[in-house]
Amino acid sequence: MQILTPEELREKFKDPWIAPYKKIITMVDNDLVEIVEYHPCISGSHWMIYQYPRTSKLVIKAKRDGNRHIYLTKTGKTRISLKASLNAAGIEEVTVIGDEVKVVHAGLAGAGVGAAMCRGMADGVKRVELYDLGGGSKIGRAAVITPKLEKVIIGIDDTDTKDEGATWTLAHNIGVELSKEGFEYLDHLIVQLYPQNPYKTQNCVSVALTFAVKPKTKKELIEKIIRKLEEKTLSDKTSIAVFNGILIPRELRKYSIMAKKKLVTIDEAEKVARKVGVQLIEITGAQGQIGALAAIGLSDDVEEAVKVYQK
Template identity: 65%
Template sequence: MEILKPNDLKKKFDKSWVAAYDKVLTLVDKDNVEIIEYHPCMSGSEWLVNQYRNSSELITDAFRDGNKHVYKATVGKKPLNLKASYNAAGIEEVAIHNNEVKVTHSGLAGAGVGAGMCRGLGKGVNYIELHDVGGGSKIGKATVVTPKLQKVVIGIDDTDTKDEGATWTTAHNIGLELKNEGFEYIDHIIVQLYPNNPYKTQNCVSIGLTFAVPEDKKDKLIERIIELLKRDTLSDKTSIAILEGLNIPDELRKYSIKAKTGMVSVDEAEDLAKKLNIDLIEVTGSQGKIGALAALGLYDNPKEAVKIYSRNNDK
C-alpha cells in the first residue's frame, strides 16, 4: 500500500489516461454516509452510478445530477464480486477514523483507474491509500480519505415584496457569497407551495440551500446566513429553518406535502419544528416559517418539490 497526496499522485501518474475528479465530499450522520463526487465527465458518470448501485452492498441509494453523483451508504465492509461489464466497480468498505472518512473503491480496468488515481486528484481529498494500480485489464483498488463533514440544509422563505425581489435568487446569491467565504455550497432547490395562498407574493415558493461543513463551522454558517438575510431581505416576514444530518423525518415530509396542497399556520410549523428538534428562526418576521420548514422536507427530491397538487382547484 502506498499513501499519496493529490500532488504526489499527479506527479506519479502524469498519464493521458488519468482524468481528475473535480471534487469529493463525504458527509456523515452516525453510521450513515453520503458521498458526493463531481465526475470528470457529464453524463458519462451515469455508467459509474449504475455499476456502483449494482455491485456494492454498502450502497443504499445512488443517483446522478449532471456530473455530480451521490452515493448513500453505511459504514462497514462488504467484499465485491467484480465481473467485467456487469459488476465492474464499487465500494467495498466505509470507515470513520476521528475526523476522516475512508472509502475503499475497487474496479476493473478503467473503473479501477477511477478508483484511486482519478478520485485522488479531486479537491477535498486529503490523500489516498493506493492498494492496486488499475488500467488495462487489471483491478484497481484505493482508499480515498476525505474530511468528515456534516450536512446542513437551510430553508428560506419570504424575502421579497409585491413590488420587488425574488427569494430564489436572493438565497442563491447568499449561497455563492458563503461559498466564496469557504463554505461548501452543494445545492439549491425550489419548493412549490400552495398556489392559492392569499399571503403569497406571486409564485409561492420557498428555497432550500444545502451545505457541507465541518462540525465546528456549523454555527458560523448559520450566523452568516442570518446576517446576510438581514442585509438583503426586502420583507418583514423572513424566516429560516435548519435541518442537520442525512435523514428527513417522515413527519417533515408529510408537512411539506401539506404545505403544497393547502394552508398551514405559523403555530403548526412551530409545533412540528419543536417536536422534531429543528431550529426555526425569525430573521425579520414569523410568516416565513411556514415555507422555510416546508423546504426542508423535500430538499432531496427536486421533482416532487416542484409539483403543483391543487391545479384542479385553481380559480
C-alpha cells in the first residue's frame, strides 16, 4: 500500500490516461455520508451513476448534475463482486474516523484508474491509500480520505420589493461571497411557491442555498448570512430558515408542497419548523419565514421545486 497526498500523486503519476477529478467533498449526518464529486467529464460521468448503486449496497442512491456526482451512502463495509460492464465499479467501505471520512473505491480497468489515481488528485482530498493501481484489465482499489463536513441548507425569502431587487440573484451572490471567504457553496435552488399569493412581489419564489461546512463554523456561516442580508435586502419582510442535515424530513417536504398549492400562515410555518428542527430567523420581518422554510423542504428535488400548481 502507498499513502500519498494529491500533490505527491500528481508528481508521481503523469500518464496520459489519468484525468483528475476536480474536487471531492464528504458530508456526514450520523450513519449517512453524502459524497459530492466533481468529475473531469460531464455526460460521460453518468456511467458512474449507473454503476455504483448496482455494485455496492452502501450506495443508497446516486444522481448527476452536470459533472457533479452526488452519492448518498451509509457507513459500513461490504464485499463487491466486480464484473466487466455489469458491475464494473463501486464502493467497498465508508468509514468516519474522527474528523475524517474514508471511502474505499474499486473498479475494473478504466474505472480502477478512476478509483485510485483520478480521485486521489482532486481538491478536497487529504490523502489516498493506493492498494491496486488498475488500468488495462486490472482491478484498481484505493481509499480516498477527506475532511468530515456537515450539510447546512439556508432558505431565504422576501428580499425584494415590487419596484426593485431579485431574491434569487441576491442569494446566489451571497453564496459566492461566502465561497470566497472559505465556505463551500454547493448549490442554489429556486422554489416556486403559490402563484396567487397576494403578498408576492411577482413570480413568488424562494431560494435554498446549500453549504458543506466544518462543524465548528456553522454558527459563523449563519451570522455572516444574517449580516449580509441586513446590509443588502430591500424588504421589510426578509427571513431565513436553517437546516442542518442530509435527509429532508417528510413533514417538511409535505409543508413545502402545500406552500406551492395554497396560502400558508406564519403560524403554520413556525409549527412545522419546531417539529422538524429548523431554525427560523427574522432579518427584517417574519413574512419571509413561510417561503424560506418551504425552500428547504424541496432543496433536494429540483423537478418538484420548479413546478407550478394552478387552480
